[in-house]
Amino acid sequence: MRKEWILVTMLCILSVVFVSCNQKKMQVKKEIVIAIIPKVDNAVFDQIKQSAMEAARELGIVVTWEAPTSIDGRKQKEIIENLIHYKVDGILISCNDAEMLKAPINRAIKAGIKVATFDSDSPYSDRIFYIGTDNKKAGKVCAETMMNLYNKAHKTPNQIVILSAGVSAQNMTERISGFRSVITDGKISKVLFSLEMPDYGKELLTYELNHNNKINGVQMVWGVPALNGVDSFPALMKFMKRGGVSVFFDVSRPLLKYIMEHPNCATMKQDFHSMGYDGVKNLYNVIEQKPYKMEILYDVKVIDQHNAAKELDSI
Numbered sequence: 001m002r003k004e005w006i007l008v009t010m011l012c013i014l015s016v017v018f019v020s021c022n023q024k025k026m027q028v029k030k031e032i033v034i035a036i037i038p039k040v041d042n043a044v045f046d047q048i049k050q051s052a053m054e055a056a057r058e059l060g061i062v063v064t065w066e067a068p069t070s071i072d073g074r075k076q077k078e079i080i081e082n083l084i085h086y087k088v089d090g091i092l093i094s095c096n097d098a099e100m101l102k103a104p105i106n107r108a109i110k111a112g113i114k115v116a117t118f119d120s121d122s123p124y125s126d127r128i129f130y131i132g133t134d135n136k137k138a139g140k141v142c143a144e145t146m147m148n149l150y151n152k153a154h155k156t157p158n159q160i161v162i163l164s165a166g167v168s169a170q171n172m173t174e175r176i177s178g179f180r181s182v183i184t185d186g187k188i189s190k191v192l193f194s195l196e197m198p199d200y201g202k203e204l205l206t207y208e209l210n211h212n213n214k215i216n217g218v219q220m221v222w223g224v225p226a227l228n229g230v231d232s233f234p235a236l237m238k239f240m241k242r243g244g245v246s247v248f249f250d251v252s253r254p255l256l257k258y259i260m261e262h263p264n265c266a267t268m269k270q271d272f273h274s275m276g277y278d279g280v281k282n283l284y285n286v287i288e289q290k291p292y293k294m295e296i297l298y299d300v301k302v303i304d305q306h307n308a309a310k311e312l313d314s315i
Contacts, residue, residue: 032061034090034283035083036276037076039120039169040196041067044224044250044272045094048118051276052092059284064088071166071196073097080104084111090283094119094132096196097168101125114286118279120171128286131279133270134297135171139178142219142247145266145302147182149245150217153264159189160217161208163225165196175221189215194222201225206235215239218246223267229254230265240265251303251311259308266304269311274298 036052038045049065056063066083068075073096083091084107091113095101098121105125108115114128121130150157160183164172176191190208194201202225209215218239220226226248230237240246240262248255248267259265278296285292303311 032059032090032284032287033064033088034061034092034280034287035064035066035079035088036118036280037066037068037079037091037093039068039076039094039096039166040071041065042196042198042224043227043252045119047272048276048279051273052280053276055277055280055284059281061280061284063280068096071096073100073168076101077104080108084108084113087111088113089287090114090116092116092118092279092283093122095122095170096120096166098122098124098170098173099168114283116279116283116286118275120169123170129282129292129294129296131282131293131296132275132298133171133300135174136178136181137297138268138270138300139175139180139221140182141178141300141302142175142221142249142268143179143182145268145304146217146219146245146247149247149264149266149304153243153245155216155243155245157183157187158216159212159214160187160219161189161205161212161215162191163201163205163218163220163222164191164193165201165222165224167193167195172221179219179221187217194225196222196224198225202233202235209235209239216244218244220246220248223249223255226267227252227255230258251315253312253315256303256308256312256315259303259305260312261305263305266302268300269303270300271298 052063066079076096091108101122102125105115105122105127109126116129117127119132192204194204246265251267251269282292
């Protein structure tokens, strides 16, 4: 009887240990991994990257930065296919080609990965949410700002050239559409597509400025070529010196210094911090089945000669 009692006791202890171990295993949670895919790895996205990593530290998750080696949408497609293979929990992507990336985004969703877009959307895909600039409104603000600059200079639009990035990028399409809602095509000389390549963008704009002296307005809906400063862009600098009107996009210290000293230009500031920080947090909520926002839009801030110095002090 004593042996039987000891055996029963030992079995009870073992069963308690087994149950306890199983409970601990059930409590161990898989580390959440979110991959961020920018259009390309350039300085414009640095703030997004930093803010995304900040959100990741606060949430105790892993965020990886998966930048393509070129602006070809097929590179982003390859990255998505690899991320499906590695079974990440979430993908946050700025789409180089809205249409081309629709199918791979949908495949990732079907594989159980939560996919959202930032900066440049793929609106007809199954992506869960978009976070970024209200790009159509931003294009409208660009045009209104340009008209204000013309009025202050007592000039009228003659021929305006627009510098864009990729032909199929949703954010570029929307900005141009917003611009055209204010300034009609009759005043727009040409739209130049630089394919996210700053040097190529400079070449395209240089050629137009050197071969068409009727151009008196430059609108950059993609502003990277001017971020090193107008002084680093000889054709643009010459254009500005002879009284041209320019509206840029995004900010940098050299560009802000130039705007401080010149009344006939301005630029648009996007909220890159919120795109990265809130983008990761909102996608985390989707993964964790918590309440989330289906769309988060930010307005651009107009920076001109009156507030450029204050903006410069803040960066």
